[in-house]
Amino acid sequence: MSTPFALEARGLSKSFPGVKALDQVNLALAAGEVHALMGENGAGKSTLIKILTGVHRPDEGSLLLAGEPVSIGSPMEAMEAGIGVVHQERNVIRRFSVGENIVMSRMPRKGLRVDWAAVRSEARRCLAQLDLDLDPETPMDRLSAAQIQLVEIARGLYTETSVLLLDEPTASITSNEADRLFRVVDRLRDQGKAVVFVSHKLEEVFAHCDAVTVLRDGRSVMEAQRLADHTRDEIVDVMVGRSLAALQVPDRVIDLTAAPVLELDGVSTSLGHRGVSLEVRPGEILGLYGLVGAGRTELARAMLGLGRITQGELRVRGKAATIRSVRQALENHRIGYVTENRKEEGVFLEQSVTRNIAVTVWSTLARAFGFVSGKGEQALAGQYVTELDIRIAGQYQNVGQLSGGNQQKVSLAKWLAAKTEILIIDEPTVGIDVRTKRSFYDLIWRLADEGLAILLISSDLAEMVTLADRVAVMDRFTVTGTVDNTHDYDAMSQSIIRLIHTGTAAVAAPGRSKENA
Amino acid sequence: MTAQNRDDAPRTATRRPGAVRRFLATPRFFLIVLIIALVVVIGALKPSFFNGPFVIAPLLTSISIFTVVGLSQLVVMSVGHMNLAIGPMAAFGAMFAGMSFQLFGLPLWAGVVVGLLAGAAVGALSGWIIARTGVNSFIVTLAMSFALIGLVPTVYSWLTTGSAFTVKPDGLDVIGRASFATLCLGNVCGTNAIPIIVVPTIVTMAILGYLFTRTRIGRELLMTGSNVQAAELSGIPTSRRIILVHTLSGVLAALAGFLLAASTGSFTPGIGGEFMLQSFVGPILGGTLLAGGYVSITGTLLGITLTLLIRKGLDLFGVGIETLNILLGVILLIALSADRFRLIRTRRTRAAAAVAPPDDTGGDPHPTGPGADKKEEVSA
Numbered sequence: 001m002s003t004p005f006a007l008e009a010r011g012l013s014k015s016f017p018g019v020k021a022l023d024q025v026n027l028a029l030a031a032g033e034v035h036a037l038m039g040e041n042g043a044g045k046s047t048l049i050k051i052l053t054g055v056h057r058p059d060e061g062s063l064l065l066a067g068e069p070v071s072i073g074s075p076m077e078a079m080e081a082g083i084g085v086v087h088q089e090r091n092v093i094r095r096f097s098v099g100e101n102i103v104m105s106r107m108p109r110k111g112l113r114v115d116w117a118a119v120r121s122e123a124r125r126c127l128a129q130l131d132l133d134l135d136p137e138t139p140m141d142r143l144s145a146a147q148i149q150l151v152e153i154a155r156g157l158y159t160e161t162s163v164l165l166l167d168e169p170t171a172s173i174t175s176n177e178a179d180r181l182f183r184v185v186d187r188l189r190d191q192g193k194a195v196v197f198v199s200h201k202l203e204e205v206f207a208h209c210d211a212v213t214v215l216r217d218g219r220s221v222m223e224a225q226r227l228a229d230h231t232r233d234e235i236v237d238v239m240v241g242r243s244l245a246a247l248q249v250p251d252r253v254i255d256l257t258a259a260p261v262l263e264l265d266g267v268s269t270s271l272g273h274r275g276v277s278l279e280v281r282p283g284e285i286l287g288l289y290g291l292v293g294a295g296r297t298e299l300a301r302a303m304l305g306l307g308r309i310t311q312g313e314l315r316v317r318g319k320a321a322t323i324r325s326v327r328q329a330l331e332n333h334r335i336g337y338v339t340e341n342r343k344e345e346g347v348f349l350e351q352s353v354t355r356n357i358a359v360t361v362w363s364t365l366a367r368a369f370g371f372v373s374g375k376g377e378q379a380l381a382g383q384y385v386t387e388l389d390i391r392i393a394g395q396y397q398n399v400g401q402l403s404g405g406n407q408q409k410v411s412l413a414k415w416l417a418a419k420t421e422i423l424i425i426d427e428p429t430v431g432i433d434v435r436t437k438r439s440f441y442d443l444i445w446r447l448a449d450e451g452l453a454i455l456l457i458s459s460d461l462a463e464m465v466t467l468a469d470r471v472a473v474m475d476r477f478t479v480t481g482t483v484d485n486t487h488d489y490d491a492m493s494q495s496i497i498r499l500i501h502t503g504t505a506a507v508a509a510p511g512r513s514k515e516n517a
Numbered sequence: 518m519t520a521q522n523r524d525d526a527p528r529t530a531t532r533r534p535g536a537v538r539r540f541l542a543t544p545r546f547f548l549i550v551l552i553i554a555l556v557v558v559i560g561a562l563k564p565s566f567f568n569g570p571f572v573i574a575p576l577l578t579s580i581s582i583f584t585v586v587g588l589s590q591l592v593v594m595s596v597g598h599m600n601l602a603i604g605p606m607a608a609f610g611a612m613f614a615g616m617s618f619q620l621f622g623l624p625l626w627a628g629v630v631v632g633l634l635a636g637a638a639v640g641a642l643s644g645w646i647i648a649r650t651g652v653n654s655f656i657v658t659l660a661m662s663f664a665l666i667g668l669v670p671t672v673y674s675w676l677t678t679g680s681a682f683t684v685k686p687d688g689l690d691v692i693g694r695a696s697f698a699t700l701c702l703g704n705v706c707g708t709n710a711i712p713i714i715v716v717p718t719i720v721t722m723a724i725l726g727y728l729f730t731r732t733r734i735g736r737e738l739l740m741t742g743s744n745v746q747a748a749e750l751s752g753i754p755t756s757r758r759i760i761l762v763h764t765l766s767g768v769l770a771a772l773a774g775f776l777l778a779a780s781t782g783s784f785t786p787g788i789g790g791e792f793m794l795q796s797f798v799g800p801i802l803g804g805t806l807l808a809g810g811y812v813s814i815t816g817t818l819l820g821i822t823l824t825l826l827i828r829k830g831l832d833l834f835g836v837g838i839e840t841l842n843i844l845l846g847v848i849l850l851i852a853l854s855a856d857r858f859r860l861i862r863t864r865r866t867r868a869a870a871a872v873a874p875p876d877d878t879g880g881d882p883h884p885t886g887p888g889a890d891k892k893e894e895v896s897a
Contacts, residue, residue, distance in 0.1 A: 304750075327752040337750065345750050348743040350810050359740055359751045362733035370732035414751060 597809025610771020615784025640767020742809025
C-alpha cells in the first residue's frame with residue numbers, strides 16, 4: 001500500500017440483541033474516489049454508516065483514518081475527524097431557517113452571541129457549492145422535500161470534511177436535482193475527497209461511482225472493486241446472492257370498453273389543481289407520473305376528502321361523488337390510499353401486525369356493543385400476511401420491528417383487507433430493495449388482474465414504464481396528457497418528458513424555484 | 518389474551534414468547550411486589566394497620582375514588598392527550614349532583630345522572646375545541662381548568678349559604694360510607710374492611726377494560742394515540758375519537774367527584790383539589806404511555822394503590838402532609854422517567870430489529886425486549 005486509504009474499516013462487527021448486523025465487514029475508501037455502498041434493505045449499510053459516524057460503536061474491528069487508527073465515539077468526534085454525513089432520515093429542524101440548520105453543528109460565535117453575519121455567509125458558501133440559490137433566512141418548513149434534502153447535503157459540506165457519506169441522497173429528489181448533486185460529488189472527487197454513496201439506483205451508481213463495496217446479510221461480499229470491471233447484472237447477483245431472471249412484463253389484457261370506475265372531469269381543487277381529467281377502468285393500472293411537486297399526492301388527497309374539489313366532477317362508478325373523509329372514501333366508495341410516507345402515515349410502528357392490517361375492517365367486524373373478536377381480526381390479518389408474503393416472527397410483532405419492504409406490505413394489506421375496489425398507490429417502492437421491488441410489481445399486477453382499478457403514483461420513470469398500462473403525466477397541478485404504455489423505455493421516456501415540457505411551456509412559471517433544462 | 522396466539526397461517530405460527538416472562542417484565546408485576554412488600558413492612562411495624570373499619574376501609578375508599586381519577590386521565594392518555602382540568606371537572610360534576618339533590622329533591626340515581634352529564638358536557642367542550650382548533654390538549658384543558666375553578670365557587674356562593682350542598686338523598690351514605698358488613702345473606706354478613714364504594718370503581722374498570730381490549734372504538738383510540746396521521750388516513754374519524762375521550766374523561770372526573778362527595782357527605786367547591794397529580798401518577802406508574810397508544814387499567818389501580826399505601830403508611834408513622842407531597846412529587850418524577858426510559862428501550866429494540874436480514878423468520882422469533890412488547894396490547 002503506497003498511499004494509505006482516506007478511511008479504512010477492518011473487520012467491523014456489530015451485534016444488536018439477537019441480531020448480528022455486521023460481521024467482519026471491510027471498507028476501504030481512497031481519496032479522490034466515489035465509492036458506492038450497495039446492498040438490499042437490512043444488509044447492514046446504515047449500521048456501517050452509523051459506526052463510521054460514531055452513532056454506534058463496533059463490537060470488533062478497527063477504523064483507520066489516513067492510515068492512523070482512530071476511535072470515533074460520538075457524532076461530534078466523527079465531525080472533528082473530518083467525516084461528514086447525510087443520513088437517510090431527515091434531520092432538520094423545521095422551525096429554524098436554512099442557514100441555522102446548515103451551521104447547527106458548530107454555530108459561528110462572537111463571544112457568547114451567535115455571529116449572524118457569519119451564519120449567513122457560511123450558509124451561502126455551502127449552498128453555493130450546490131449551485132443552490134436559496135436565501136439562508138428561508139424557514140425550513142417552506143421548502144419542498146427535495147430542497148430539504150439538498151440543504152442536508154449542504155450541511156454535510158459545512159465542516160471541513162475529507163470523507164463524506166451520503167446515505168440514499170437521491171431517494172426523494174428529482175433527476176434534475178440529482179444531477180446538481182452529482183456535479184457537487186464530481187467536484188468533491190476532484191478536490192481529493194472520499195465520497196461514499198449509498199443508493200438503490202443502479203443507473204446512478206454506474207454513472208457516477210468509481211468503486212463499489214456490496215454488503216449482504218451483514219457481510220461485505222464484494223470489497224472495493226473497480227466498478228468498471230463489473231456489469232449491472234453481476235452487482236445485482238452479488239447483492240441478492242443469486243441470479244434473478246430478467247423482469248418479465250406480463251401480458252395484460254384490459255377491457256377498454258369497460259366503464260371507468262373512477263373519473264375526474266375538469267377537476268379543480270382547493271389544493272391548487274386546475275382542470276384535471278382522468279379515468280381508471282377496473283383491472284387497469286393508470287400511472288400518474290410527474291416531477292416532485294407536480295401535485296400528484298395532493299390530487300390523491302383531494303380525492304380522499306383531505307382537500308376540497310372546487311370545480312368539475314369526481315365520478316365513482318359513473319355517479320358523481322362528494323368525498324369528505326377517508327372513512328367515507330372507504331365505506332361508501334371502496335377507495336383506498338397507500339401513502340408515500342410509510343412510517344409517518346402508513347403504519348402504526350408501535351402496534352402489532354394484526355392491528356395494523358385490521359384497522360380498516362373493525363367497523364365491519366364489530367358486532368353488538370362494538371365487540372370485535374380477537375380471533376376474527378387475527379385470522380383476517382393472517383390471511384393477508386400469507387397472501388402478501390409478509391415476513392414476520394408472529395402477528396403480535398410490532399410493525400416498527402419489520403424491514404421497510406414488509407412495512408410497506410402491511411401498509412398495503414389493510415386496504416386489501418378492507419376489500420377496496422379502487423386503490424391509489426403512492427410511490428410504492430421508495431427505499432425498497434431490488435428483490436422486494438420485484439415481488440411488489442408482481443403483487444400490483446396480480447391485484448389489477450383481480451379487477452382492482454389502480455392509480456399508481458411514482459417518480460421512478462423505469463417503474464412507471466414497467467408497471468402502468470397508461471401513463472397520465474402531471475405538471476404544475478394539472479394533467480398535461482396521457483400516453484398508452486408501450487413498455488419501451490426510450491420511446492416512453494421521450495413522450496413523457498415531452499408532455500412535461502409542453503405543460504411547462506403552456507403555463508407561465510410561477511414563483512417556485514425549479515430548474516428546467 | 519392467550520387467544521391472540523392461536524393462528525392458522527403457517528408462517529405466523531411461531532408462538533409469542535412466554536406470557537409469564539412478559540408479565541414479569543411489566544411495571545404491573547413490579548408494582549405488585551412493591552405493594553406486598555409495603556403491606557408486610559407497615560403491618561409488621563404497625564399492627565394497627567390491619568384494623569378493618571378504621572384503616573383498611575378508608576384506604577380502600579381512597580383507592581376506589583383515585584382509581585377513577587386515574588382512569589379519567591387514562592382515557593385521554595390513550596390518544597396521547599392530557600386533561601389538566603380533571604379536578605375542576607370533578608367539582609363541576611359533583612356540584613350538579615349536589616344541586617339536584619338539594620334544590621330539586623331528585624333521587625340518588627337521577628342526581629348521579631345529572632352530575633355525570635354535566636361532566637360529559639364540559640369534557641365534550643374541551644374535546645370539541647381541541648379537535649376543532651388543533652390546539653394542544655395541554656393548553657385547552659389548562660384554560661378549561663381556570664374557567665371552572667372560577668365558575669364553581671361562584672355558583673356555590675349564589676346557591677348556598679355555607680358553600681356546600683348537604684342534602685343527602687336515600688342511599689348516598691350506602692355508596693359513600695357503608696361497608697359490606699351491612700350486606701347480609703341470612704346471618705352471613707360481609708366484612709367491614711371493604712367499603713361498598715369499591716363496586717362503582719370495579720364496574721368502571723370492567724367497562725373500560727372491555728372498551729380498550731374488545732371493541733372497535735377502543736382499538737381505534739389506541740391507534741389514534743400511536744399515530745394520528747396514519748389513523749386519519751386509515752379511515753378512523755380521529756376528531757370524533759378525540760371528542761369522545763375528552764367526554765369520557767369528563768364523565769369519569771364527575772364520577773370521581775361524586776364518589777368523593779358521597780364519602781365525605783357534602784358537595785363542596787373544594788372537591789377535586791388533589792386530583793391532578795394523582796391522575797397522572799396512577800396511569801404512568803402502571804405503564805400507560807403519556808405519548809398514547811398503550812394503556813393499562815389494572816396498572817392504574819396498582820399505581821394508585823401504591824401511592825396511597827405509602828401515604829397511609831407515612832400517616833401511621835406520624836409524618837406530616839408536606840413530606841407526603843414531596844414524596845409524591847418524587848414518585849411522579851420517577852414514573853415519568855420510567856415512561857421515557859421504556860420509550861427509548863422500545864426504539865432500541867426496533868432499531869436493532871430493523872437491521873435484521875429480511876428473511877430470518879425461520880425458527881427464532883425476533884428479540885422482542887419487554888419494552889417492545891409492552892405497547893402492543895392492553896391489559897384489562
